[in-house]
Amino acid sequence: MNGNDQRRPVTATDVARAAKVSQSTVSLVLNGKWQGRIREDTARRVMRTADDLGYRINQSARNLRLGSTGTVLLAVPTLVNPVFATVHAGAARVGASNGLGIVVFPLSAEDGFGPFPTPRQALDGVIACSLSAHAVSNLRTGLPLVVLDDAPVPDTPTVTMDTGGGMAKALAHLTALGHRRILHLRAERPAWTFTRRAEAFDQCILSHPQVTADHLSCSFAIEEIRDRTIQALSVANRPTAIVCDDDNMALSIYAAASALDLTIGRDLSVIGFNDLPTAALATPPLTTVRLPLGALGFRGMQALIDLRGGVANDPVTLPTELVIRKSTGPAPATT
Amino acid sequence: MNGNDQRRPVTATDVARAAKVSQSTVSLVLNGKWQGRIREDTARRVMRTADDLGYRINQSARNLRLGSTGTVLLAVPTLVNPVFATVHAGAARVGASNGLGIVVFPLSAEDGFGPFPTPRQALDGVIACSLSAHAVSNLRTGLPLVVLDDAPVPDTPTVTMDTGGGMAKALAHLTALGHRRILHLRAERPAWTFTRRAEAFDQCILSHPQVTADHLSCSFAIEEIRDRTIQALSVANRPTAIVCDDDNMALSIYAAASALDLTIGRDLSVIGFNDLPTAALATPPLTTVRLPLGALGFRGMQALIDLRGGVANDPVTLPTELVIRKSTGPAPATT
DNA sequence: TTGTAGGCGTTATCAA
DNA sequence: TTGATAACGCCTACAA
Numbered sequence: 001m002n003g004n005d006q007r008r009p010v011t012a013t014d015v016a017r018a019a020k021v022s023q024s025t026v027s028l029v030l031n032g033k034w035q036g037r038i039r040e041d042t043a044r045r046v047m048r049t050a051d052d053l054g055y056r057i058n059q060s061a062r063n064l065r066l067g068s069t070g071t072v073l074l075a076v077p078t079l080v081n082p083v084f085a086t087v088h089a090g091a092a093r094v095g096a097s098n099g100l101g102i103v104v105f106p107l108s109a110e111d112g113f114g115p116f117p118t119p120r121q122a123l124d125g126v127i128a129c130s131l132s133a134h135a136v137s138n139l140r141t142g143l144p145l146v147v148l149d150d151a152p153v154p155d156t157p158t159v160t161m162d163t164g165g166g167m168a169k170a171l172a173h174l175t176a177l178g179h180r181r182i183l184h185l186r187a188e189r190p191a192w193t194f195t196r197r198a199e200a201f202d203q204c205i206l207s208h209p210q211v212t213a214d215h216l217s218c219s220f221a222i223e224e225i226r227d228r229t230i231q232a233l234s235v236a237n238r239p240t241a242i243v244c245d246d247d248n249m250a251l252s253i254y255a256a257a258s259a260l261d262l263t264i265g266r267d268l269s270v271i272g273f274n275d276l277p278t279a280a281l282a283t284p285p286l287t288t289v290r291l292p293l294g295a296l297g298f299r300g301m302q303a304l305i306d307l308r309g310g311v312a313n314d315p316v317t318l319p320t321e322l323v324i325r326k327s328t329g330p331a332p333a334t335t
Numbered sequence: 336m337n338g339n340d341q342r343r344p345v346t347a348t349d350v351a352r353a354a355k356v357s358q359s360t361v362s363l364v365l366n367g368k369w370q371g372r373i374r375e376d377t378a379r380r381v382m383r384t385a386d387d388l389g390y391r392i393n394q395s396a397r398n399l400r401l402g403s404t405g406t407v408l409l410a411v412p413t414l415v416n417p418v419f420a421t422v423h424a425g426a427a428r429v430g431a432s433n434g435l436g437i438v439v440f441p442l443s444a445e446d447g448f449g450p451f452p453t454p455r456q457a458l459d460g461v462i463a464c465s466l467s468a469h470a471v472s473n474l475r476t477g478l479p480l481v482v483l484d485d486a487p488v489p490d491t492p493t494v495t496m497d498t499g500g501g502m503a504k505a506l507a508h509l510t511a512l513g514h515r516r517i518l519h520l521r522a523e524r525p526a527w528t529f530t531r532r533a534e535a536f537d538q539c540i541l542s543h544p545q546v547t548a549d550h551l552s553c554s555f556a557i558e559e560i561r562d563r564t565i566q567a568l569s570v571a572n573r574p575t576a577i578v579c580d581d582d583n584m585a586l587s588i589y590a591a592a593s594a595l596d597l598t599i600g601r602d603l604s605v606i607g608f609n610d611l612p613t614a615a616l617a618t619p620p621l622t623t624v625r626l627p628l629g630a631l632g633f634r635g636m637q638a639l640i641d642l643r644g645g646v647a648n649d650p651v652t653l654p655t656e657l658v659i660r661k662s663t664g665p666a667p668a669t670t
Numbered sequence: 671t672t673g674t675a676g677g678c679g680t681t682a683t684c685a686a
Numbered sequence: 687t688t689g690a691t692a693a694c695g696c697c698t699a700c701a702a
Contacts, residue, residue: 009477011679022689027681039687056477059457060404061679063395064694071456079423079439085414088441101456104414104439106423120405120436122394122457142344142391222616251613258618277415278586278613281557283593346695357673362697374671396695399678 010055019049026050030057063122071101072125072304074297075139077132077191079106080220081248083274083293087129087148090297098305100124107135125304129296132190144307148300151192157303158315159296163193163273164200166289166320167243170271171204173287173322174241175211178331179269183232183239184215185225185249194245197273201243214239222252229256233268240268240331247272247279250286250327269328284326292318345390354384361385365392398457406436407460407639409632410474412467412526414441415555416583418609418628422464422483425632433640435459442470460639464631467525479642483635486527492638493650494631498528498608499535501624501655502578505606506539508622508657509576510546513666514604518567518574519550520560520584529580532608536578549574557587564591568603575603575666582607582614585621585662604663619661627653 012030016023021042028034029046038046063069074091076084088104095102103121125144128136136150146157174182184201187194198215205213216232218225232239233256244250250272254264262268265284272279275290295318303313347365351358356377363369364381373381398404409426411419423439430437460479463471468486481492509517519536522529533550540548551567553560567574568591579585585607589599597603600619607614610625630653638648 009679013679023679024681024683024690025688028688031681037687042687054477058399058679060395060398061694062681063457064393064399064678064696065680065682067694069395069456073438079414079420080417082415082417085441088414102440103408103456104441105436106420106439120394120398121438122398122404142389222612226616248613252616255616255618277557278583281561281587281590283590344695347697348695358696359674359698360672363672366697372671377671393695396678397697399680399694400696400698402678 009058010053011058012055015046015050015053015055018053019046021046030055060122069122069124070099071103071123072127072301073121073123074102074104074127074129075107075131075135076104076129077106077135077189078108079104081246082276083291084129086293087297087300090294090299091127091301092297094298094301094305100301100305102127102301107131125308127297127300127304129300130191130193133192134190144304146300146303146307148296149193152315155312157307157313159299159303159318160315161291161296161318162320163196163289163291164203166273166291166322167197167200168204169320169322170243170289171201171208173324173328174243174269174271175208177241177269177328179241180210180331181212181237181239181241182214183242184213185229185242185244185253186215186217187245187249188217188219197245218249220246220248222248222255225249225252226255226259229253230259233257233260233262241270241328242268243271245273247274247276247286247288250288251278251282254282265326265329267332269331271322271328275323279323280325282327287325287328288323290321290323292320344393345388346393347390350381350385350388350390353388354381356381365390395457404457404459405434406438406458407462407636408456408458409437409439409462409464410442410466410470411439411464412441412470412524413443414439416581417611418626419464421628422632422635425629425634426462426636427632429633429636429640435636435640437462437636442466460643462632462635462639464635465526465528468527469525479639481635481638481642483631484528487650490647492642492648494634494638494653495650496626496631496653497655498531498624498626499538501608501626501657502532502535503539504655504657505578505624506536506543508659508663509578509604509606510543512576512604512663514576515545515666516547516572516574516576517549518577519548520564520577520579520588521550521552522580522584523552523554532580553584555581555583557583557590560584560587561591561594564588565594568592568595568597576605576663577603578606580608582609582611582621582623585623586613586617589617600661600664602667604666606657606663610658614658615660617662622660622663623658625656625658627655 012026013023016026029043034043092102128139129148147153148159152158250270253270257264272286272288275288279286279288347361351361364378369378427437463474464483482488483494487493585605588605592599607621607623610623614621614623
């Protein structure tokens, strides 16, 4: 902070020299372990000079010495979707009470990152959430790893959500409402969570022989979704209901419906996934499969902590829930 | 990967011993600097044994030795808003071509974090984006710091966007359309970016004496926004236009309008901020102030790199733009 | 072509 | 109450 703004950072040794004490004294004082070991005025002097010199601890050195960094990495496919904020919040809560910080890293498969561009960083563990199998395998670096919302990986604690069950509930709801032509709007991003939904959809359809099913794979580009949906709805015998892999996709359908002068909930039923905050506020409010994202992060962090303690948890599957709102209604008599 | 799954991690020394070479050879080989210095079969043997032993580099040690970690931290107020995904993308692009990884840390003021709960981590720099002054001051750790979309900090490179100018354009647009009662829906999260908008709003209003202005401060809880807007619109001489600090807030207005049977763009004009992907897709498409978020991240990372190189850039302000769509229209004759 | 040795900045164990 | 001193695991002159 004062004159000596040289290149070289201020080390604890510098402080020791300046305060005329040994380096170990500095360490003790600066880590708050001096009570009853160092005289109070000495401690004060050390703190003062550390401050004056603008001393900053070198975390790399500390981490090396301690053999741990107190930070884990949460790898997610994208920062665009707010769902990962919820996962993070859940994980952060557990982390905080265990002295672990979390840092987020978006691992966009879209960017075609070949060699995993990890920050060259010192980590105590990794939580991989909703990633592609490829990305997860790149993450297996020997660090404690737990996998969230993803295909079980051998020897790796896994927390998943019963998205298949959610899909089943969605379809049961729709068929009960009389829908017989149902479209599944799929996210084409390669991720287990989406293939699970597709599989569940296909399987459920098998037990409803009276239903004609179809599906469409889309990127998350919302104009694309809208346009392709418009197309899919502009045919004879169009679908009367659409299940979407994500609430945002569902909301794009709203735009498509409005362009076609279709009223959601009456002419066309729509179901989303995730229950984003915006889902409840859409017009009409969106029926959606609520995913326990906070719990996902929470349990994931818990599993990572257990893993660091030498306990490898068994895979867990969290329940999901269909939240019925106004975007679904009885199948229209004719289309 | 094989039997020796003891507690102690495998070090380069272990590899050296097992491969019957010196540690330096291991280092050379594993860093790809062996070409022309180490015989090829030796190199292969080293790589093989490293693999067999499951050797993983200790980043803390490497970072300590190298005096740098190759990773910078991007601190953001929340992960919920996708705008920060864009900032990140811009920054990541520059970072990647300079060997710097980025890691994201949500610094929620809401959580009442007192002392900055940084992961105890080794970083090469920090980029603070759209934070509260309090949070920024907590980030001044002696690391190279650049501040984005925030109040200029002494001795710190800053990149901002001309949000005030954006607000001015929004108001000019509205007054030109004949609006005389305008409401500013403000985000109550303490952040420079929002106070700037408020100041710009207040100031612009001064030069339009015929306009009656009002404002409302809301959290980002969208039900709250909807309900309070409904209230604000349920009075005699209600506002005919609303400017919102964020597109998501604007979209909440849509819900309010629908509840009141008001048609956006005709009975009520709405302007947002950010130009999120959803803005263009809303019904009707949202008029909004587009912020150069990608450029913000890009320039910010650039400034950080310059700073590490000893060059302290001057503050920069990026231009903003009003994107006129269908949510704004002529003021209704009577209200 | 390979090995030796020193040091990066901490923390922790012991002696003084 | 304090100070030497020895690691932590890695990289890199320099020596062999």
